[in-house]
Amino acid sequence: MTTSSSGAVGVGIIGAGNISDQYLTHLSSFPDVRVIAIGDLLEDRAKAQAEKYGVPHAGGIELVLNDPDVDIIVNLTIPAVHVEVSLAIIAAGKHVWTEKPIGIDREESQRLLTAADAAGLRVGVAPDTVLGPGVQTAKRAIARGDIGRPLFASTSFQWQGPEIFHPNPAFLYAKGGGPLLDMGPYYVSALVHVFGPVASVAALGLQGSPTRKVQVGELAGQEFPVEIPSTLSVLTEFERGGQAQSLYSTDSPLKRHGIVEVNGTEGTIVIPDPNYFGGSITITRPLTDVSVREQEIIQVPQEGVLTGRGLGLLDMARSIRDGRPHIATGEFGYHVLDTLLSIEEAAATHSFVTVESTLGEVGSLPADFDPLAATL
Ligand SMILES: NC(=O)C1=CN([C@@H]2O[C@H](COP(=O)(O)OP(=O)(O)OC[C@H]3O[C@@H](n4cnc5c(N)ncnc54)[C@H](OP(=O)(O)O)[C@@H]3O)[C@@H](O)[C@H]2O)C=CC1
Ligand SMILES: O=C1CO[C@H](CO)[C@@H](O)[C@@H]1O
Structure with missing residues (x-):
């Protein structure tokens, strides 16, 4: 205690x-x-x-x-x-x-x-990246109605894999790892902040190679097994409306990740990479004059102090002292895991899987939350 x-x-x-x-x-x-x-x-x-x-x-x-x-x-x-x-x-x-x-x-x-x-x-x-100024500013813009009613999201995470930087990457391809369990928490957490809890998922998966090699550090050259699908294409349906299509892959030489786009009835918002605490946020609106094909891209100013990992723990520490709930709760983490495991099951069975757990309102970090202030 x-x-x-x-x-x-x-x-x-x-x-x-x-x-x-x-x-x-x-x-x-x-x-x-x-x-x-x-x-x-x-x-x-x-x-x-x-x-x-x-x-x-x-x-x-x-x-x-x-x-x-x-x-x-x-x-x-x-x-x-x-x-x-x-x-x-x-x-x-x-x-x-x-x-x-x-x-x-x-x-x-x-x-x-x-x-x-x-x-x-x-x-x-974790992840507490989604509590950073990037995702939280975008969440506020969507809640304000800046893109109208959110309809669907597209997310993408594809590259050749974490063995190019991690000196001990075997766990990232073991049960509990892979692009889905390792990186999925960032994308699913961002989507749940925007759309609320997940209702059901469908997926297809594949394994590019049954073994991989360590690329850097003392273990370079060592082979290790791949225990999970290393590419997954996922469809997600949210309980309160909205859908998403997501790609998770460590089988692609073409690095294209950190993509989270939410399309609404009045605009598309591009959310910064949910593996980071901030980044560029833009909104694109439908063309009103169809003779002008140039679409205006509106920059949304990022609100809040940009820091890094530890932000969610800080919110929890302050919440404990204030006797209020923190944002990145165990229940939130459980719902994200339940969603990811349901995706694995959907890929294994080629079917839609209902996500059994749910969540109430997901809290937001206020724009004036200052991690660098002494408040206790
Ligand atoms: N690396 C990254 O970029 C990021 C990683 N994460 C997450 O952080 C976590 C750690 O990752 P990372 O730091 O990269 O991994 P590392 O392999 O660098 O470190 C893992 C740690 O786990 C310890 N460990 C392993 N087995 C046991 C055990 N049986 N009991 C107690 N401790 C054990 C290791 O101890 P020992 O020193 O003895 O090996 C080591 O301290 C993971 O959950 C990962 O998903 C999150 C964000 C980014
Ligand atoms: O959480 C993480 C953040 O990003 C890395 C890849 O860029 C991952 O491998 C890691 O586990």
């Missing part, structure tokens, strides 16, 4: 891998949180990150779980152990912020939500 009631909220991190640099960079710049401890199975890895970012305590995982000044623990482990590590965090009496996806199956993810509820602790789930 939380220990402090004023001042910065104490944060611990479990997992000192690739993405920990981004979290440490941004969390260190938010005055309302303080990273107190970092742990990893490889203690030296945690110690190196602690030294780089001035974190006072570093060592193994238990060190973070047992730190009395830590209120929230960030779970930056691989997806296959997300729930195991998150359950240990709850058992230690701390709130969890976990990287995506919340877990790799429904049953274990529900177990986490039940345990957190029983303990009166919170679960927050």
Whole structure:
């Protein structure tokens, strides 16, 4: 349970891998949180990150779980152990912020939500990129009616795959990974912010190659198995109306990703890449004078302070202190996972699959939310 009631909220991190640099960079710049401890199975890895970012305590995982000044623990482990590590965090009496996806199956993810509820602790789930000024400004514009009634979205994520930058990419092609489970959380979360919960999905999938090779780092040249479909074409229907067509592929030499376009009765809005916190937002309106074929592209000014990973945890930390709900809840993360697993099932069975979970209103971050202000 939380220990402090004023001042910065104490944060611990479990997992000192690739993405920990981004979290440490941004969390260190938010005055309302303080990273107190970092742990990893490889203690030296945690110690190196602690030294780089001035974190006072570093060592193994238990060190973070047992730190009395830590209120929230960030779970930056691989997806296959997300729930195991998150359950240990709850058992230690701390709130969890976990990287995506919340877990790799429904049953274990529900177990986490039940345990957190029983303990009166919170679960927050990445991605928090969709809380950034990019997606949130676009969401506000759509809610204002700037494109009329939203009808359908197109999203696209295609490239040759994360092994070109990640030194240990096997988990990104294992169960719980792939373009769908690894990158789908960004696109599905953005769509759910705009359209609300998903009702049903249909999909086709394929696997470009049964094995892949590490391209960079010490393991370069090592072959690893591909356990998931590496290309999926998806149709999505939303509960409150609206549809989407989405492509997820790591089988394409042509890099074209970060595409999220929402078409409405009065315009099309282009939303920035949901893997990032901000970017260009534009609206294109129907031609009124059909003799002029040049379409005007209207730039929508991005509102809010641009930061990075850790923003959702900050919203959760402030919400805990204020006694209000945070935005990136465990239930939201569960609905996203449920949707992604339903897509996998739809591809495997060549059918439409009903998404069983649902959500109430999805909260928005106010335009004046300032991560860099000290408010606690
Ligand atoms: N890399 C990226 O660009 C991004 C990654 N993410 C997400 O962040 C998470 C971590 O990814 P990333 O940092 O890239 O991965 P890394 O492989 O770099 O790091 C994974 C971490 O998980 C730890 N780990 C592995 N197995 C276990 C276990 N059984 N128990 C406890 N810890 C374990 C590793 O420990 P050890 O040091 O001992 O190997 C390491 O600290 C994933 O959920 C990913 O989806 C999110 C956004 C971007
Ligand atoms: O979440 C993520 C963000 O983007 C990367 C690719 O560019 C992914 O591989 C990673 O897991």
